[in-house]
Amino acid sequence: MEQKRTFSRNSSAGRPPLSGRRTPARGGTFGGSRRSPARGARKGQHIDISRFINKTVITEEAVVFVPEHLFKDFNIDARLKANILTKGYNEPTPIQDRVIPHILHGQDVVGIANTGTGKTAAFLVPLINKVLANPNKEKVLVLAPTRELAQQIEAELKEFVKGLKIFSVCCVGGAPIGRQINDLRYHNNFVIGTPGRIKDLIERKCLDLSGFKSVVLDEADRMLDMGFINDMKFLMSLMSKEDRHTLFFSATLSKEIEALIKDFLKDPVMVSVKTQDTSKNVEQDVVHIKAGEDKIEVLHNLLIQPEFKKVLIFGRTKHGVEKLSHSLVQRGFKAQSIHGDKNQGQRQRALDLFKKDVAQVLVATDVAARGLDIAGVSHVINFDIPETYDDYVHRIGRTGRAGKSGKALTFIG
Numbered sequence: 001m002e003q004k005r006t007f008s009r010n011s012s013a014g015r016p017p018l019s020g021r022r023t024p025a026r027g028g029t030f031g032g033s034r035r036s037p038a039r040g041a042r043k044g045q046h047i048d049i050s051r052f053i054n055k056t057v058i059t060e061e062a063v064v065f066v067p068e069h070l071f072k073d074f075n076i077d078a079r080l081k082a083n084i085l086t087k088g089y090n091e092p093t094p095i096q097d098r099v100i101p102h103i104l105h106g107q108d109v110v111g112i113a114n115t116g117t118g119k120t121a122a123f124l125v126p127l128i129n130k131v132l133a134n135p136n137k138e139k140v141l142v143l144a145p146t147r148e149l150a151q152q153i154e155a156e157l158k159e160f161v162k163g164l165k166i167f168s169v170c171c172v173g174g175a176p177i178g179r180q181i182n183d184l185r186y187h188n189n190f191v192i193g194t195p196g197r198i199k200d201l202i203e204r205k206c207l208d209l210s211g212f213k214s215v216v217l218d219e220a221d222r223m224l225d226m227g228f229i230n231d232m233k234f235l236m237s238l239m240s241k242e243d244r245h246t247l248f249f250s251a252t253l254s255k256e257i258e259a260l261i262k263d264f265l266k267d268p269v270m271v272s273v274k275t276q277d278t279s280k281n282v283e284q285d286v287v288h289i290k291a292g293e294d295k296i297e298v299l300h301n302l303l304i305q306p307e308f309k310k311v312l313i314f315g316r317t318k319h320g321v322e323k324l325s326h327s328l329v330q331r332g333f334k335a336q337s338i339h340g341d342k343n344q345g346q347r348q349r350a351l352d353l354f355k356k357d358v359a360q361v362l363v364a365t366d367v368a369a370r371g372l373d374i375a376g377v378s379h380v381i382n383f384d385i386p387e388t389y390d391d392y393v394h395r396i397g398r399t400g401r402a403g404k405s406g407k408a409l410t411f412i413g
Helices: 078-086 094-104 119-133 147-160 177-183 195-203 220-225 229-237 255-264 295-303 318-330 344-355 389-396
Strands: 004-006 057-059 109-112 140-143 168-171 190-193 214-217 245-250 269-272 282-288 311-314 335-338 361-364 379-382 406-412
Touching: 078 119, 078 147, 094 109, 094 119, 094 269, 109 119, 119 140, 119 147, 119 214, 119 245, 140 195, 140 229, 147 168, 147 190, 147 344, 168 177, 168 195, 177 195, 190 195, 195 229, 214 229, 220 229, 220 245, 220 255, 220 389, 229 255, 245 255, 295 318, 295 406, 318 335, 318 361, 335 344, 344 361, 379 389, 389 406
Parallel strands: 109 245, 109 269, 140 190, 140 214, 168 190, 214 245, 282 406, 311 361, 311 379, 335 361, 379 406
Antiparallel strands: 004 057
């Protein structure tokens, strides 16, 4: 098959000419604020700038994945199967194809997969089937690193269980704990939440994990990075190790993750469908900020280009993100922001406006880098260089999803 290759001669090619005022460039993070120490805060690592550039576009015959199963072939409840087909799911993704049979057989599973590969359905489908077989007693705990991912998991769960009388509660920080306490008084087959809030509810004696036999640790590497290791160990200790069915999903497999697997899982099946770190659908480039150039002015001149239709911008600090968002609004852009200082209602409203294309720009800290599935993001811009390459991978994974192409730009200098 003939390959068509397009090469960029200059890493900054295609950048529109700058115009307007010139003020001294601001360093590091917009607003000059430093990141305050926080749970799991990490020192930034040096990242070779060349890793932010991938301008080669290859058009070739794709390797077609042929699943071993179709959703209709899985040995699951007919009502669940009908809901899956109603959602338009017919052929499973690679992680779903390989993981679902093992979970249906009650085996502990370690799934190593890139973001955006369909792993949420990979664990929800067989666990919903398990609950349907014993709805009055079967309870599932799902742990996720961020509020947004936990809410997204519950949203997908609700689509799968329409009409099945399966109930859930989402327990995350930033949302009123009183309402969560009230919801926990009722029978819930699924409790989905972040480790810190789940631990808080247990300590308030509002949640008892002794009756939970199945647990999912989603984005386990991120939970480790965020400093949730002790909370995770505490929560797992409250569940029976002998009867526990543990599912573990991660994008990376470090020594720390391997240690957790050894501690938490029993004779697990390892399934890896991880390919390259960054999607082939994402064109990556850098934007050099020269001495005397204003980063905001450079960003402004990018955002006014017609192809920048739906843009996710990442900053390093909460203060910097909020200040950048206000600056863009003052310049006439429809911009929203999400970061840790906003409560859950504010963050959800900002996300909804961005998802519905009411806002063109969403400015975020790395809280948005994992788990969010926002359709149609045309560009990801790293206004501040990420602290680690893993953070970079997950940031740019918000574009180029579902087979569509996307672009990622990283500001340098």
